[in-house]
Amino acid sequence: MSEWWTYRLEDFLLFSPRVYWRMFELANAASWPLHLLTLAAGLAIVLLVLRRPRRHGLWIALVLAAFFAFVGWSFLWNRYAVIDWAIAYVAPVFGLQAPLLAFGGARGSLAFNRRDIAGRLGLLIAVAGLVVYPLLPPLFGRPWASAEVFGIAPDPTAIVALGVLLAASGGPVPLLFAIPLLWLLISGLTLHAMGDPQAWLPLLAAATTAAALALRRIAR
Amino acid sequence: MIITRRTFVKAAAASGAALVLSAAAPGAPPAPVMRAVPSSGEMLPAVGLGTWITFNVGDDPVLRDECAEVMAAFFAAGGRMIDSSPMYGSSQPVIGYGLEKLSRPEALFSAEKVWISSAADGPAQIEQSRRFWGVPRFDLVQVHNLVAWETHLETLFAMKAVGQIRYVGITTSEGRRHDLFEQIMSAHPLDFVQLTYNVVDRGAEERLLPLAAERGMGVIVNRPFRQGALTRQLQGEALPDWAAVIGAKTWAQFILKFIVSHPSVTVAIPATTRVDHVRENLMAATGPLPDAAMRERMAAYVRDL
Numbered sequence A: 001m002s003e004w005w006t007y008r009l010e011d012f013l014l015f016s017p018r019v020y021w022r023m024f025e026l027a028n029a030a031s032w033p034l035h036l037l038t039l040a041a042g043l044a045i046v047l048l049v050l051r052r053p054r055r056h057g058l059w060i061a062l063v064l065a066a067f068f069a070f071v072g073w074s075f076l077w078n079r080y081a082v083i084d085w086a087i088a089y090v091a092p093v094f095g096l097q098a099p100l101l102a103f104g105g106a107r108g109s110l111a112f113n114r115r116d117i118a119g120r121l122g123l124l125i126a127v128a129g130l131v132v133y134p135l136l137p138p139l140f141g142r143p144w145a146s147a148e149v150f151g152i153a154p155d156p157t158a159i160v161a162l163g164v165l166l167a168a169s170g171g172p173v174p175l176l177f178a179i180p181l182l183w184l185l186i187s188g189l190t191l192h193a194m195g196d197p198q199a200w201l202p203l204l205a206a207a208t209t210a211a212a213l214a215l216r217r218i219a220r
Numbered sequence B: 001m002i003i004t005r006r007t008f009v010k011a012a013a014a015s016g017a018a019l020v021l022s023a024a025a026p027g028a029p030p031a032p033v034m035r036a037v038p039s040s041g042e043m044l045p046a047v048g049l050g051t052w053i054t055f056n057v058g059d060d061p062v063l064r065d066e067c068a069e070v071m072a073a074f075f076a077a078g079g080r081m082i083d084s085s086p087m088y089g090s091s092q093p094v095i096g097y098g099l100e101k102l103s104r105p106e107a108l109f110s111a112e113k114v115w116i117s118s119a120a121d122g123p124a125q126i127e128q129s130r131r132f133w134g135v136p137r138f139d140l141v142q143v144h145n146l147v148a149w150e151t152h153l154e155t156l157f158a159m160k161a162v163g164q165i166r167y168v169g170i171t172t173s174e175g176r177r178h179d180l181f182e183q184i185m186s187a188h189p190l191d192f193v194q195l196t197y198n199v200v201d202r203g204a205e206e207r208l209l210p211l212a213a214e215r216g217m218g219v220i221v222n223r224p225f226r227q228g229a230l231t232r233q234l235q236g237e238a239l240p241d242w243a244a245v246i247g248a249k250t251w252a253q254f255i256l257k258f259i260v261s262h263p264s265v266t267v268a269i270p271a272t273t274r275v276d277h278v279r280e281n282l283m284a285a286t287g288p289l290p291d292a293a294m295r296e297r298m299a300a301y302v303r304d305l
């Protein structure tokens, strides 16, 4: 791009906040009552991490994989990409997390067995993504109908994934952080460009995850 | 012409309609001031409609209908030029939806852009845009932000030669690449140039606006309100008393009157999501317009706020 230094973040924003948040309202209306299932599945993931029954790694990976594929296709590709052509390039990358997770789970190398500080913080992040995220709308003066729910909307899906991954060990784990982190960065910057007060939340989730990973490295 | 019964009935119906129209005229909004396209003499109302962000509403049925209502009010107030680009997300299909809903208004002057770095893909992109609008051909196609401009211009002039489009143009905004813009204007027989110009962004006055007049090119003015930042900023300030002299009732009208009164300007294309704003914007092109001295007074007033 020529004279790129004259462009601000806002110059890349193609839609208004109203259109953005109505996109969640429409997605929620179209997928209700799937929310009950996705939230139950999210809670089941947390329980599996806490209890660690046999083959829990496979189950957690498969459930997360299913939601990454679903959100990538139904929300990012079918809705978001319609108002932002750049998302047409991002949606497949988001969806790529699904085969990565499934592959990691199927190889039997994933275990959600870390209980160090980073691992515990991770569980806290996951629960926040599941429970706190859908409760945000009234705090930011939006209608309930625009709630972001794990398994339906990308931000809480990425946050829950990062949280439980912090408690994970095994083969491809380091690789699995990349896509959700990248997504939260994109989402946070988009909200920031929109002037939305919620912008710091996805950025905070990403930063906390990165800090927890760094802490773990230092501790080693 | 041989007058058959059918053409007679048609003509009678048309003159009847004209009678009804003129009877309704006192209540109807006054017609906007018209400007000639320098290369053809075709007359265009001096205020058009932009679609960046405002018309990118995706598949949202409620917002699509709101956009169609803005378009309906635009045409009802005498508007013609609607400007869009493949860069504007879903704006093109949303325009197509509105045009279809309004039974394809004949007044439409379609201003599109080609915006793709691979020049070979230009024709396919223009064709895709045309399908989105659902028009037989575009009136104007502009090279958006000078992207791959050399080859796109060749394509556009070739399309114009065979009647696939009527006019050719280039665009820039916010003062970017004015040097190259000027070179292209000097070297190519463009029908239109599109650039940013308003009461606070007056860079174009130095070279581009005079050059457009000299070369006989129409000027389309984008970002009249700095994407709304200017109108928001002025919201809290009182309009000067003398704004009444030029018939400006709001800051938006004050700014638009400043823009369209520049002798080189053909059309300003404010974007809006609101029916009341589109009416207000078209009203700005009616009534008195400022002369050169008044324009300086307007710019000084805003500068000193």
Ligand SMILES: NC(=O)c1ccc[n+]([C@@H]2O[C@H](COP(=O)([O-])OP(=O)(O)OC[C@H]3O[C@@H](n4cnc5c(N)ncnc54)[C@H](OP(=O)(O)O)[C@@H]3O)[C@@H](O)[C@H]2O)c1
Pocket: B049, B050, B051, B052, B053, B054, B083, B084, B144, B145, B171, B172, B173, B194, B221, B222, B223, B224, B225, B226, B227, B228, B229, B231, B252, B253, B269, B270, B271, B272, B273, B274, B276, B277, B278, B280, B281
């Ligand atoms: N390089 C390029 O080719 C290029 C670059 C920029 C723009 N453009 C074209 O130029 C068009 C106009 O530029 P723009 O959309 O960036 O910005 P703009 O027209 O300067 O401003 C649009 C904003 O002004 C507000 N507005 C409109 N009428 C108003 C009124 N009467 N009173 C108060 N506020 C009013 C609208 O809000 P409401 O919805 O609340 O009315 C909207 O947010 C674009 O839509 C696009 O078609 C082309």
